[in-house]
Amino acid sequence: MKRIGLLGGTFDPPHIGHLAIADEVYKQLALDEVWFIPSASPPHKPAAHVATKDRIAMLEAAIDCDDRFKLELIEIERQGKSYTIDTLTALIERYPNLSFYFIIGADMVEYLPKWNQVDNLVQLAQFVGVKRPDYQLLTPYPVTLINGPSLDVSSTEIRERLASNQPVHYLVPPKVMEIIKERRLYE
Ligand SMILES: Nc1ncnc2c1ncn2[C@@H]1O[C@H](COP(=O)(O)OP(=O)(O)OP(=O)(O)O)[C@@H](O)[C@H]1O
Numbered sequence: 196m197k198r199i200g201l202l203g204g205t206f207d208p209p210h211i212g213h214l215a216i217a218d219e220v221y222k223q224l225a226l227d228e229v230w231f232i233p234s235a236s237p238p239h240k241p242a243a244h245v246a247t248k249d250r251i252a253m254l255e256a257a258i259d260c261d262d263r264f265k266l267e268l269i270e271i272e273r274q275g276k277s278y279t280i281d282t283l284t285a286l287i288e289r290y291p292n293l294s295f296y297f298i299i300g301a302d303m304v305e306y307l308p309k310w311n312q313v314d315n316l317v318q319l320a321q322f323v324g325v326k327r328p329d330y331q332l333l334t335p336y337p338v339t340l341i342n343g344p345s346l347d348v349s350s351t352e353i354r355e356r357l358a359s360n361q362p363v364h365y366l367v368p369p370k371v372m373e374i375i376k377e378r379r380l381y382e
């Protein structure tokens with residue numbers, strides 16, 4: 196049975212933290228692929244700061260050069276609030292022969308008790324929690340905890356730096372930087 200990592204996110208914009216955790220979990224859990232799932236509408240925070248088409252273009256560019264990473268648009272196609280319970284239910288129905296590993300950073304591990312139908316949700320896939328600065332990697336839920344590199348980078352910080360004309364080179368992949376510049380995102 197193929198082992199698929201799922202990394203859901205707002206990706207507003209995608210950054211090296213996303214790629215590093217996908218890479219780390221891929222290796223530590225011997226996954227076959229990692230699918231990146233941009234949310235249509237994040238369930239727990241305000242809407243993204245740029246258009247969905249821009250987030251998709253940036254995410255495509257971010258994972259383009261890595262064959263292990265794929266884009267999965269199931270939440271964009273479904274529209275509405277992107278609850279993970281709906282996404283996992285649909286993916287399991289669509290791909291009964293794959294086993295899924297839902298990857299979350301430590302901030303989301305802390306927030307997991309508030310996720311929609313969390314008790315059912317954690318039965319649907321193996322949840323995998325990854326270290327992130329300033330957050331506890333601790334939970335009563337059955338989450339596999341991974342101690343990888345802990346990168347102190349967030350989309351919020353990148354947006355703030357772009358808005359105040361500070362450099363973000365090396366925090367986002369070069370092709371993502373090109374899109375940000377060409378489309379004048381986050382100015
Ligand atoms: N630096 C990081 N280390 C570990 N996990 C991360 C890191 N950045 C993002 N993640 C995880 O990746 C997933 C998607 O994150 P998201 O797209 O919301 O990025 P973000 O940097 O947290 O964004 P924002 O600052 O806008 O809230 C979440 O599970 C989040 O915890």
Ligand SMILES: O=C(O)c1ccc[n+]([C@@H]2O[C@H](COP(=O)([O-])O)[C@@H](O)[C@H]2O)c1
Nearest residue numbers: 203204205237238239277278279310311
């Ligand atoms: O389903 C939920 O209740 C839920 C609550 C918070 C976050 N999530 C998912 O967790 C992933 C990371 O969220 P975010 O907003 O930090 O990008 C993304 O796939 C979200 O849809 C899901």
